[in-house]
Amino acid sequence: MxxxxxxxxxxxxxxxxxxxxxxxxxxxxxxxxxxxxxxxxxxxxxxxxxxxxxxxxxxxxxxxxxxxxxxxxxxxxxxxxxxxxxxxxxxxxxxxxxxxxxxxxxxxxxxxxxxxxxxxxxxxxxxxxxxxxxxxxxxxxxxAGLDDKSAFVSMKEKLIVLGNSADPSNNHEYLLSLIGKFTSYRFVIPFSYNATNDYMLRIQGLLREYSLEDRVDIITRMLSFSDYADLLRKAKAVFFAHNRQQGLGTARLAYELGCQVFMKKIIKQAIDIPTQVNPGYIDLVQMGYVDIHEITIIEHMTEDEFSIFTANRINALPELANxxxxxxxxxxxxxxxxxxx
Structure with a gap:
């Protein structure tokens, strides 16, 4: 047993x-x-x-x-x-x-x-x-138990999810530095666990600094599985920037629901630690989630280039994986x- x-x-x-x-x-x-x-x-x-x-x-x-x-x-x-x-x-x-x-x-x-x-x-x-x-x-x-993944592409809005929790390892500061140029998009930060008052104040300060207060929603309540799936059905993309990848459940669900998933493929977890391939990225690829994108390419994209890059993309998902x-x-x-x- x-x-x-x-x-x-x-x-x-x-x-x-x-x-x-x-x-x-x-x-x-x-x-x-x-x-x-x-x-x-x-x-x-x-x-x-x-x-x-x-x-x-x-x-x-x-x-x-x-x-x-x-x-x-x-x-x-x-x-x-x-x-x-x-x-x-x-x-x-x-x-x-x-x-x-x-x-x-x-x-x-x-x-x-x-x-x-x-x-x-x-x-x-x-x-x-x-x-x-x-x-x-x-x-x-x-x-996640989802069926037809391609059916969700037509439901997408100009919405991007940033990270998966309120933990500082999400590297929200880096993510917020990327998105100011996306003036026609809205953003959601899941902030339902591992939150502290000090970190919330820091994020709110960054939103003011980057003039993002009107376009970023911080969700502090814990969503049900179905509500979380509904959010990802609408999202065009999910951005991760962990140096120790977390949120693989979110990444998989987002991928299956037609989101374009961006994360670090090479990570450096500390100054004195050598770089390595992100274990979370390897894990996702072995599970068949092969169309994962490198988050750092967003640094060099305009809003129009991003919209073209993500338009009508259908994520590949093999029938057999680990x-x-x-x-x-x-x-x-x-x-x-x-x-x-």
Whole structure:
């Protein structure tokens, strides 16, 4: 039995859709963990897609014949759950999310993290962390569950989404410096989690500095999955500028809904760290999202050139990739063989 522990968020809905596609009801169960950074409840939508779902409350009754997959470690509570499972000698797989890499560079945490059985993460994710010696499997368990992608091109407006959260790693200052020349476009900044008052004031100051107050909307509420999809159906493009790519769920959903997705293909995470290919970009390409654009080309585009570049483009999406149902099924077959042989 595979036991998934995941936060009450959009990704839980995508996980449920993925497990539904591989008909995994008998071998998988999802436990939803409440979060404090938003009040939006995704539980009913998760249950609708994957009925073998429960709310995580109290102690889990887990045996050594089961494997726990932890989706993201964002808090001390998450890390305490991981430590408790490892101390019980439970097999654990860590599905690494965007902000998780900060843990790998913490020498005090490495003895615990290196007891994990497997990591699910993007290629190149561990290049900066040679002391992290857990075996890696490259796969993706999140599925937006969309159908005809080409149908959304005609619904596009002159709207661009900037980043995916209020976290400063979104590099909003750089994104705002790019868009002043796009005078006929509107912009949305999702700002629903990881926000601080100081950072909000900084962004508002930048909007005044760049004379963008009338054209940029900051969304501070947590959107439902359907509301987020509706926003991306209308958007012409999504701009990312992370030096440690996050928001892959947003990037994938935007791509499938016909947005042109721009991000850094080469990143430099710190002054003393060499440049490397963006693991998030590699991950997206391996999942079949091949028409990703380099964000820095926007620096050299006029508004007219951008409009021509993005006009009526249909994003290619192969039928087979490393997030396809047959590949996800294969990954779990491999895990069963390796964990319980």
């Amino acid at each position: 595979f036991i998934h522990i995941i936060a009450n968020c959009n990704h839980a809905v995508s996980l449920a859709k993925c497990l539904r596609q591989i008909d995994a009801h008998e071998e998988h169960i999802i436990f939803i963990k409440d979060v404090r950074y938003h009040s939006q409840d995704y539980m009913s939508e998760v249950v609708k897609n994957f009925p073998s779902t429960r709310l995580l409350s109290g102690n889990l009754n887990i045996t050594k014949s089961e494997c726990v997959i932890i989706h993201g470690i964002f808090s001390n509570e998450d890390f305490n759950i991981l430590s408790a499972l490892l101390n019980m000698e439970i097999k654990v797989v860590w599905n690494v999310w965007g902000g998780d890499s900060r843990l790998m560079g913490n020498a005090e945490l490495l003895p615990t993290l290196n007891r994990i059985s497997y990591l699910f993460c993007a290629p190149g994710e561990l290049l900066r962390y040679p002391d992290m010696i857990v075996p890696v499997i490259n796969c993706n368990l999140y599925n 997030n396809s149902p047959r590949e996800v099924s294969r990954i779990f077959s491999v895990l069963k063989r390796e964990l319980w042989r």
